Amino acid sequence: MSSTSVSPQALALDGGAPVRATYLPYGRQSIAEADLQAVVEVLRSNWLTTGPKVDEFEEAFAARVGASHGVSFSSGTAALHAAAFAAGLKSGDEAITTPLTFAATANCVLYCGATPVFADVSADTINIDPEQIAAKITPRTRTILPVDYAGHPADLNAVVEIARKHGLVVIEDACHALGAECAGQRVGSIADLTVFSFHPVKHITTGEGGMVTTADRKLAETLRRFRNHGISTDARQRQAAGQWHYEMVLLGFNYRLPDIACALGIEQLKRLDVNLMRRRQIAARYTAAFGEMAAVVPPAARPDANPAWHLYPIRLKLEKLTADRAKIFRALRAENIGVNVHYIPVHLHRYYREQFGYKGGEFPVAEDAYERLISLPMFHAMSDQDGADVIAAVGKVLRHYAR
Numbered sequence: 133m134s135s136t137s138v139s140p141q142a143l144a145l146d147g148g149a150p151v152r153a154t155y156l157p158y159g160r161q162s163i164a165e166a167d168l169q170a171v172v173e174v175l176r177s178n179w180l181t182t183g184p185k186v187d188e189f190e191e192a193f194a195a196r197v198g199a200s201h202g203v204s205f206s207s208g209t210a211a212l213h214a215a216a217f218a219a220g221l222k223s224g225d226e227a228i229t230t231p232l233t234f235a236a237t238a239n240c241v242l243y244c245g246a247t248p249v250f251a252d253v254s255a256d257t258i259n260i261d262p263e264q265i266a267a268k269i270t271p272r273t274r275t276i277l278p279v280d281y282a283g284h285p286a287d288l289n290a291v292v293e294i295a296r297k298h299g300l301v302v303i304e305d306a307c308h309a310l311g312a313e314c315a316g317q318r319v320g321s322i323a324d325l326t327v328f329s330f331h332p333v334k335h336i337t338t339g340e341g342g343m344v345t346t347a348d349r350k351l352a353e354t355l356r357r358f359r360n361h362g363i364s365t366d367a368r369q370r371q372a373a374g375q376w377h378y379e380m381v382l383l384g385f386n387y388r389l390p391d392i393a394c395a396l397g398i399e400q401l402k403r404l405d406v407n408l409m410r411r412r413q414i415a416a417r418y419t420a421a422f423g424e425m426a427a428v429v430p431p432a433a434r435p436d437a438n439p440a441w442h443l444y445p446i447r448l449k450l451e452k453l454t455a456d457r458a459k460i461f462r463a464l465r466a467e468n469i470g471v472n473v474h475y476i477p478v479h480l481h482r483y484y485r486e487q488f489g490y491k492g493g494e495f496p497v498a499e500d501a502y503e504r505l506i507s508l509p510m511f512h513a514m515s516d517q518d519g520a521d522v523i524a525a526v527g528k529v530l531r532h533y534a535r
Protein backbone atom coordinates (compact mmCIF):
# COMPACT_ATOMS: atom_id res chain seq x y z
CA MET A 133 0.00 0.00 0.00
CA SER A 134 1.46 3.40 -0.95
CA SER A 135 1.65 6.04 1.74
CA THR A 136 -1.06 8.14 -0.04
CA SER A 137 -3.67 5.36 -0.53
CA VAL A 138 -6.57 5.02 1.89
CA SER A 139 -6.84 1.79 3.92
CA PRO A 140 -9.93 -0.33 3.16
CA GLN A 141 -10.76 -0.01 6.87
CA ALA A 142 -10.72 3.81 6.69
CA LEU A 143 -14.08 5.29 7.58
CA ALA A 144 -16.07 6.84 4.74
CA LEU A 145 -16.19 9.89 7.02
CA ASP A 146 -12.38 10.10 6.68
CA GLY A 147 -12.38 9.57 2.89
CA GLY A 148 -12.47 5.74 2.84
CA ALA A 149 -14.83 3.66 0.69
CA PRO A 150 -18.31 3.33 2.24
CA VAL A 151 -19.59 -0.14 3.16
CA ARG A 152 -22.45 0.40 0.70
CA ALA A 153 -22.51 2.20 -2.63
CA THR A 154 -26.18 3.21 -2.17
CA TYR A 155 -28.03 4.68 0.78
CA LEU A 156 -30.10 2.25 2.87
CA PRO A 157 -33.00 4.04 4.62
CA TYR A 158 -33.97 3.13 8.20
CA GLY A 159 -37.48 2.25 7.06
CA ARG A 160 -39.64 2.21 3.97
CA GLN A 161 -42.90 0.85 2.58
CA SER A 162 -43.36 -2.00 0.13
CA ILE A 163 -46.13 -1.75 -2.46
CA ALA A 164 -47.31 -4.83 -4.39
CA GLU A 165 -49.17 -5.08 -7.68
CA ALA A 166 -52.35 -6.07 -5.77
CA ASP A 167 -52.12 -2.76 -3.82
CA LEU A 168 -52.03 -0.78 -7.05
CA GLN A 169 -54.99 -2.66 -8.50
CA ALA A 170 -57.07 -2.21 -5.35
CA VAL A 171 -56.47 1.54 -5.33
CA VAL A 172 -57.26 1.91 -9.05
CA GLU A 173 -60.50 -0.02 -8.54
CA VAL A 174 -61.63 2.48 -5.92
CA LEU A 175 -60.65 5.42 -8.12
CA ARG A 176 -63.01 4.01 -10.77
CA SER A 177 -65.86 3.52 -8.25
CA ASN A 178 -68.49 5.89 -6.82
CA TRP A 179 -66.96 6.26 -3.37
CA LEU A 180 -63.53 7.87 -3.00
CA THR A 181 -63.93 8.73 0.66
CA THR A 182 -66.18 7.19 3.34
CA GLY A 183 -67.57 4.18 1.43
CA PRO A 184 -67.57 0.38 1.65
CA LYS A 185 -63.77 0.03 1.91
CA VAL A 186 -63.74 1.81 5.28
CA ASP A 187 -65.99 -0.80 6.92
CA GLU A 188 -64.12 -3.63 5.22
CA PHE A 189 -60.72 -2.39 6.42
CA GLU A 190 -61.93 -1.70 9.95
CA GLU A 191 -63.53 -5.13 10.31
CA ALA A 192 -60.52 -7.00 8.93
CA PHE A 193 -58.14 -4.99 11.12
CA ALA A 194 -60.16 -5.46 14.31
CA ALA A 195 -60.40 -9.21 13.65
CA ARG A 196 -56.63 -9.42 13.12
CA VAL A 197 -55.80 -7.80 16.46
CA GLY A 198 -58.59 -9.53 18.39
CA ALA A 199 -60.72 -6.42 19.02
CA SER A 200 -64.49 -5.99 18.74
CA HIS A 201 -64.28 -2.57 17.05
CA GLY A 202 -61.81 -0.77 14.78
CA VAL A 203 -62.27 2.90 13.86
CA SER A 204 -60.00 4.31 11.16
CA PHE A 205 -58.48 7.80 11.11
CA SER A 206 -56.51 10.02 8.74
CA SER A 207 -53.31 9.51 10.79
CA GLY A 208 -52.04 7.91 13.97
CA THR A 209 -51.97 11.41 15.48
CA ALA A 210 -55.66 11.95 14.69
CA ALA A 211 -56.37 8.51 16.16
CA LEU A 212 -54.53 9.48 19.37
CA HIS A 213 -56.51 12.73 19.58
CA ALA A 214 -59.77 10.82 19.18
CA ALA A 215 -58.76 8.23 21.79
CA ALA A 216 -57.84 10.97 24.26
CA PHE A 217 -61.22 12.63 23.64
CA ALA A 218 -63.11 9.33 23.97
CA ALA A 219 -61.28 8.62 27.24
CA GLY A 220 -62.85 11.83 28.52
CA LEU A 221 -59.63 13.84 28.91
CA LYS A 222 -60.38 17.51 29.52
CA SER A 223 -58.97 20.62 31.13
CA GLY A 224 -57.70 19.91 34.64
CA ASP A 225 -57.06 16.21 33.96
CA GLU A 226 -53.68 14.51 33.84
CA ALA A 227 -52.48 11.67 31.62
CA ILE A 228 -49.35 9.72 32.54
CA THR A 229 -47.06 8.83 29.65
CA THR A 230 -43.44 8.12 28.74
CA PRO A 231 -40.98 10.85 27.78
CA LEU A 232 -39.27 8.49 25.31
CA THR A 233 -41.74 8.74 22.45
CA PHE A 234 -42.75 10.75 19.45
CA ALA A 235 -44.22 14.13 20.47
CA ALA A 236 -47.67 13.14 19.13
CA THR A 237 -48.21 10.79 22.11
CA ALA A 238 -48.10 13.63 24.61
CA ASN A 239 -49.54 16.26 22.24
CA CYS A 240 -52.90 14.45 22.09
CA VAL A 241 -53.30 15.14 25.80
CA LEU A 242 -52.67 18.85 25.19
CA TYR A 243 -55.21 18.89 22.33
CA CYS A 244 -57.86 18.01 24.95
CA GLY A 245 -56.71 20.77 27.30
CA ALA A 246 -55.29 18.22 29.78
CA THR A 247 -51.73 17.91 31.09
CA PRO A 248 -49.24 15.19 30.14
CA VAL A 249 -47.34 13.92 33.17
CA PHE A 250 -44.21 11.94 32.35
CA ALA A 251 -43.00 8.84 34.19
CA ASP A 252 -39.50 7.47 33.61
CA VAL A 253 -38.81 4.24 31.72
CA SER A 254 -37.44 0.83 32.73
CA ALA A 255 -33.76 0.37 31.90
CA ASP A 256 -34.17 -2.82 29.82
CA THR A 257 -37.05 -2.18 27.40
CA ILE A 258 -37.03 1.62 27.84
CA ASN A 259 -40.81 1.38 28.06
CA ILE A 260 -42.70 3.26 30.78
CA ASP A 261 -41.94 1.81 34.23
CA PRO A 262 -45.11 0.77 36.16
CA GLU A 263 -43.51 1.77 39.48
CA GLN A 264 -42.90 5.26 38.16
CA ILE A 265 -46.51 5.42 36.94
CA ALA A 266 -47.79 4.50 40.39
CA ALA A 267 -45.69 7.30 41.90
CA LYS A 268 -47.24 9.90 39.56
CA ILE A 269 -50.92 9.20 40.21
CA THR A 270 -52.88 12.12 41.70
CA PRO A 271 -56.63 12.81 42.11
CA ARG A 272 -56.43 14.53 38.68
CA THR A 273 -55.10 11.49 36.82
CA ARG A 274 -57.65 10.16 34.31
CA THR A 275 -55.56 8.20 31.82
CA ILE A 276 -52.39 6.14 31.47
CA LEU A 277 -50.84 6.30 28.01
CA PRO A 278 -48.10 3.67 27.60
CA VAL A 279 -46.16 3.39 24.32
CA ASP A 280 -44.92 0.10 22.86
CA TYR A 281 -41.50 1.54 22.09
CA ALA A 282 -39.89 0.10 18.93
CA GLY A 283 -42.65 -2.56 18.82
CA HIS A 284 -41.92 -4.13 22.23
CA PRO A 285 -45.20 -4.09 24.20
CA ALA A 286 -45.16 -1.99 27.34
CA ASP A 287 -45.68 -3.86 30.62
CA LEU A 288 -49.40 -3.88 29.85
CA ASN A 289 -50.64 -6.25 32.53
CA ALA A 290 -49.02 -4.11 35.21
CA VAL A 291 -50.35 -0.91 33.61
CA VAL A 292 -53.90 -2.28 33.37
CA GLU A 293 -53.74 -3.44 36.99
CA ILE A 294 -52.76 0.06 38.17
CA ALA A 295 -55.50 1.57 35.99
CA ARG A 296 -58.20 -0.75 37.36
CA LYS A 297 -57.13 -0.02 40.94
CA HIS A 298 -57.47 3.74 40.39
CA GLY A 299 -60.37 3.78 37.90
CA LEU A 300 -58.26 5.09 34.99
CA VAL A 301 -58.56 4.60 31.24
CA VAL A 302 -55.62 2.97 29.41
CA ILE A 303 -54.83 4.34 25.95
CA GLU A 304 -52.03 2.26 24.47
CA ASP A 305 -49.96 3.99 21.78
CA ALA A 306 -49.22 0.92 19.66
CA CYS A 307 -48.12 2.91 16.61
CA HIS A 308 -44.95 0.76 16.65
CA ALA A 309 -46.55 -2.50 17.64
CA LEU A 310 -49.03 -3.85 15.09
CA GLY A 311 -48.75 -7.65 15.37
CA ALA A 312 -47.00 -7.65 18.76
CA GLU A 313 -48.16 -9.86 21.65
CA CYS A 314 -47.88 -9.42 25.39
CA ALA A 315 -48.19 -12.49 27.64
CA GLY A 316 -49.99 -14.33 24.84
CA GLN A 317 -52.51 -11.54 24.18
CA ARG A 318 -52.60 -9.56 20.97
CA VAL A 319 -51.80 -5.84 21.12
CA GLY A 320 -55.09 -4.21 20.18
CA SER A 321 -57.13 -6.40 22.52
CA ILE A 322 -55.60 -5.45 25.89
CA ALA A 323 -55.98 -1.71 26.61
CA ASP A 324 -59.29 0.19 26.73
CA LEU A 325 -58.23 1.98 23.56
CA THR A 326 -55.29 0.98 21.34
CA VAL A 327 -53.90 3.33 18.70
CA PHE A 328 -52.08 2.32 15.49
CA SER A 329 -50.37 4.23 12.67
CA PHE A 330 -50.10 3.40 8.97
CA HIS A 331 -47.29 5.81 8.12
CA PRO A 332 -45.07 4.34 5.36
CA VAL A 333 -42.31 3.15 7.73
CA LYS A 334 -44.81 1.06 9.73
CA HIS A 335 -45.77 -2.64 9.35
CA ILE A 336 -48.54 -1.80 6.89
CA THR A 337 -49.24 1.52 5.23
CA THR A 338 -52.11 3.59 3.85
CA GLY A 339 -49.84 6.56 3.03
CA GLU A 340 -51.06 8.41 6.10
CA GLY A 341 -53.56 6.71 8.36
CA GLY A 342 -54.38 5.32 11.79
CA MET A 343 -56.82 3.12 13.70
CA VAL A 344 -58.20 2.84 17.23
CA THR A 345 -59.38 -0.54 18.46
CA THR A 346 -61.58 -1.12 21.48
CA ALA A 347 -63.89 -3.71 23.02
CA ASP A 348 -66.35 -0.99 24.07
CA ARG A 349 -69.22 -0.21 21.68
CA LYS A 350 -69.90 3.22 23.21
CA LEU A 351 -66.25 4.28 22.92
CA ALA A 352 -66.30 3.12 19.28
CA GLU A 353 -69.38 5.24 18.62
CA THR A 354 -67.73 8.32 20.15
CA LEU A 355 -64.61 7.72 18.04
CA ARG A 356 -66.72 7.48 14.85
CA ARG A 357 -68.50 10.73 15.62
CA PHE A 358 -65.31 12.53 16.58
CA ARG A 359 -63.67 11.75 13.24
CA ASN A 360 -66.71 13.07 11.32
CA HIS A 361 -67.26 16.59 12.79
CA GLY A 362 -69.20 15.13 15.71
CA ILE A 363 -72.06 14.24 13.37
CA SER A 364 -74.18 11.24 14.27
CA THR A 365 -74.47 9.71 10.76
CA ASP A 366 -72.17 9.63 7.73
CA ALA A 367 -73.09 10.58 4.15
CA ARG A 368 -73.45 6.99 3.00
CA GLN A 369 -75.80 6.09 5.85
CA ARG A 370 -77.95 9.15 5.02
CA GLN A 371 -78.04 8.24 1.33
CA ALA A 372 -79.05 4.66 2.16
CA ALA A 373 -81.80 5.90 4.46
CA GLY A 374 -82.97 8.48 1.90
CA GLN A 375 -82.52 11.27 4.45
CA TRP A 376 -80.92 14.69 4.47
CA HIS A 377 -81.16 15.37 8.20
CA TYR A 378 -78.07 15.10 10.38
CA GLU A 379 -77.14 16.30 13.81
CA MET A 380 -73.86 17.46 15.24
CA VAL A 381 -73.73 16.11 18.78
CA LEU A 382 -70.14 16.86 19.82
CA LEU A 383 -67.26 19.01 18.61
CA GLY A 384 -65.38 16.76 16.19
CA PHE A 385 -63.03 17.05 13.25
CA ASN A 386 -62.62 15.76 9.73
CA TYR A 387 -60.24 12.90 10.55
CA ARG A 388 -61.68 10.41 8.02
CA LEU A 389 -59.53 7.89 6.20
CA PRO A 390 -60.68 7.78 2.55
CA ASP A 391 -61.78 4.63 0.72
CA ILE A 392 -58.70 4.99 -1.53
CA ALA A 393 -56.44 4.58 1.52
CA CYS A 394 -58.59 1.83 3.07
CA ALA A 395 -58.37 -0.22 -0.15
CA LEU A 396 -54.59 -0.02 0.17
CA GLY A 397 -54.84 -0.95 3.86
CA ILE A 398 -56.96 -4.04 3.12
CA GLU A 399 -54.33 -5.37 0.72
CA GLN A 400 -51.42 -4.45 2.99
CA LEU A 401 -53.07 -6.18 5.95
CA LYS A 402 -53.07 -9.45 4.01
CA ARG A 403 -49.26 -9.30 4.07
CA LEU A 404 -48.89 -8.34 7.73
CA ASP A 405 -47.83 -11.81 8.88
CA VAL A 406 -45.20 -12.10 6.16
CA ASN A 407 -43.91 -8.62 7.03
CA LEU A 408 -43.74 -9.49 10.72
CA MET A 409 -41.91 -12.72 10.07
CA ARG A 410 -39.31 -10.91 8.00
CA ARG A 411 -38.80 -8.23 10.65
CA ARG A 412 -38.38 -10.91 13.32
CA GLN A 413 -35.80 -12.69 11.17
CA ILE A 414 -33.82 -9.49 10.70
CA ALA A 415 -34.02 -8.72 14.43
CA ALA A 416 -32.76 -12.21 15.34
CA ARG A 417 -29.83 -11.86 12.97
CA TYR A 418 -28.99 -8.38 14.27
CA THR A 419 -29.21 -9.47 17.91
CA ALA A 420 -26.89 -12.44 17.29
CA ALA A 421 -24.32 -10.13 15.67
CA PHE A 422 -24.60 -7.12 17.98
CA GLY A 423 -24.62 -9.28 21.10
CA GLU A 424 -20.97 -10.02 20.21
CA MET A 425 -19.96 -6.35 19.95
CA ALA A 426 -18.52 -4.98 23.17
CA ALA A 427 -19.80 -1.43 22.69
CA VAL A 428 -23.42 -2.33 21.80
CA VAL A 429 -26.49 -3.03 23.94
CA PRO A 430 -29.02 -4.69 21.59
CA PRO A 431 -32.72 -3.97 22.27
CA ALA A 432 -34.20 -6.18 24.97
CA ALA A 433 -37.02 -8.67 24.37
CA ARG A 434 -38.70 -9.83 27.59
CA PRO A 435 -39.60 -13.54 27.73
CA ASP A 436 -43.36 -12.89 27.76
CA ALA A 437 -43.23 -10.43 24.84
CA ASN A 438 -43.39 -11.06 21.11
CA PRO A 439 -42.24 -7.70 19.72
CA ALA A 440 -43.25 -6.43 16.30
CA TRP A 441 -39.85 -4.79 15.60
CA HIS A 442 -40.93 -1.51 14.07
CA LEU A 443 -37.47 -0.20 14.98
CA TYR A 444 -34.17 -1.78 15.95
CA PRO A 445 -32.63 0.75 18.36
CA ILE A 446 -29.22 -0.18 19.76
CA ARG A 447 -27.68 1.64 22.71
CA LEU A 448 -23.98 2.50 22.60
CA LYS A 449 -21.72 1.76 25.56
CA LEU A 450 -20.12 5.20 25.33
CA GLU A 451 -17.65 4.27 28.11
CA LYS A 452 -16.03 1.87 25.64
CA LEU A 453 -15.81 4.40 22.80
CA THR A 454 -13.70 7.43 21.99
CA ALA A 455 -16.55 9.09 20.06
CA ASP A 456 -19.98 10.29 21.14
CA ARG A 457 -23.29 9.23 19.57
CA ALA A 458 -23.34 12.21 17.17
CA LYS A 459 -19.98 11.22 15.68
CA ILE A 460 -20.96 7.56 15.35
CA PHE A 461 -24.23 8.61 13.74
CA ARG A 462 -22.35 10.72 11.16
CA ALA A 463 -19.85 7.91 10.51
CA LEU A 464 -22.67 5.40 9.85
CA ARG A 465 -24.50 7.82 7.56
CA ALA A 466 -21.23 8.28 5.63
CA GLU A 467 -21.12 4.47 5.21
CA ASN A 468 -24.57 4.86 3.55
CA ILE A 469 -26.44 3.34 6.48
CA GLY A 470 -29.61 5.35 7.14
CA VAL A 471 -29.48 5.48 10.91
CA ASN A 472 -31.89 7.59 12.93
CA VAL A 473 -32.56 8.51 16.57
CA HIS A 474 -35.83 7.64 18.34
CA TYR A 475 -36.48 9.81 20.29
CA ILE A 476 -35.51 13.17 21.66
CA PRO A 477 -37.37 12.86 25.00
CA VAL A 478 -40.58 14.89 24.69
CA HIS A 479 -39.95 17.01 27.80
CA LEU A 480 -36.68 18.26 26.28
CA HIS A 481 -38.37 19.82 23.24
CA ARG A 482 -38.40 23.62 23.43
CA TYR A 483 -42.22 23.76 23.51
CA TYR A 484 -42.41 21.48 26.56
CA ARG A 485 -39.51 23.23 28.30
CA GLU A 486 -41.24 26.59 27.84
CA GLN A 487 -44.75 25.42 28.73
CA PHE A 488 -43.85 23.20 31.69
CA GLY A 489 -40.42 24.40 32.85
CA TYR A 490 -38.50 21.18 32.19
CA LYS A 491 -34.76 21.69 32.35
CA GLY A 492 -33.42 18.19 31.72
CA GLY A 493 -32.45 15.72 34.43
CA GLU A 494 -36.06 14.95 35.42
CA PHE A 495 -36.12 11.46 33.82
CA PRO A 496 -32.59 10.06 34.15
CA VAL A 497 -33.21 6.62 32.64
CA ALA A 498 -34.88 8.00 29.50
CA GLU A 499 -32.33 10.79 29.14
CA ASP A 500 -29.38 8.40 29.51
CA ALA A 501 -30.93 6.09 26.90
CA TYR A 502 -31.44 9.01 24.53
CA GLU A 503 -27.71 9.88 24.63
CA ARG A 504 -26.87 6.34 23.50
CA LEU A 505 -29.64 5.41 21.06
CA ILE A 506 -29.19 4.79 17.37
CA SER A 507 -31.95 3.16 15.28
CA LEU A 508 -30.56 0.88 12.59
CA PRO A 509 -32.40 0.13 9.33
CA MET A 510 -35.36 -2.19 9.96
CA PHE A 511 -38.08 -2.81 7.37
CA HIS A 512 -39.65 -5.92 5.91
CA ALA A 513 -38.36 -5.31 2.35
CA MET A 514 -34.72 -5.34 3.47
CA SER A 515 -32.57 -7.99 1.79
CA ASP A 516 -30.12 -10.28 3.57
CA GLN A 517 -27.33 -8.25 1.96
CA ASP A 518 -28.80 -5.02 3.38
CA GLY A 519 -28.73 -6.58 6.85
CA ALA A 520 -25.17 -7.82 6.36
CA ASP A 521 -24.12 -4.30 5.29
CA VAL A 522 -25.60 -2.80 8.46
CA ILE A 523 -23.74 -5.31 10.65
CA ALA A 524 -20.49 -4.72 8.73
CA ALA A 525 -20.80 -0.93 8.94
CA VAL A 526 -21.56 -0.90 12.68
CA GLY A 527 -18.61 -3.26 13.27
CA LYS A 528 -16.29 -1.10 11.16
CA VAL A 529 -17.25 2.18 12.82
CA LEU A 530 -17.19 0.82 16.39
CA ARG A 531 -13.80 -0.87 15.86
CA HIS A 532 -12.46 2.48 14.66
CA TYR A 533 -13.66 4.30 17.76
CA ALA A 534 -12.97 1.48 20.28
CA ARG A 535 -11.31 2.72 23.45
Ligand SMILES: Cc1ncc(COP(=O)(O)O)c(C=O)c1O
Pocket residue numbers: 207208209210212233234236237279305307308328329330331340341342
Ligand atom coordinates in the same frame (compact mmCIF):
# COMPACT_ATOMS: atom_id res chain seq x y z
C1 LIG B 1 -45.11 6.39 19.01
C2 LIG B 1 -45.84 7.16 17.96
N1 LIG B 1 -47.04 7.68 18.25
C3 LIG B 1 -47.73 8.37 17.33
C4 LIG B 1 -47.27 8.57 16.06
C5 LIG B 1 -48.07 9.37 15.09
O1 LIG B 1 -48.48 8.62 13.98
P1 LIG B 1 -48.76 9.30 12.58
O2 LIG B 1 -47.43 9.63 11.96
O3 LIG B 1 -49.50 8.25 11.81
O4 LIG B 1 -49.58 10.51 12.81
C6 LIG B 1 -46.03 8.06 15.71
C7 LIG B 1 -45.53 8.29 14.35
O5 LIG B 1 -44.69 7.72 13.81
C8 LIG B 1 -45.30 7.32 16.68
O6 LIG B 1 -44.09 6.81 16.39
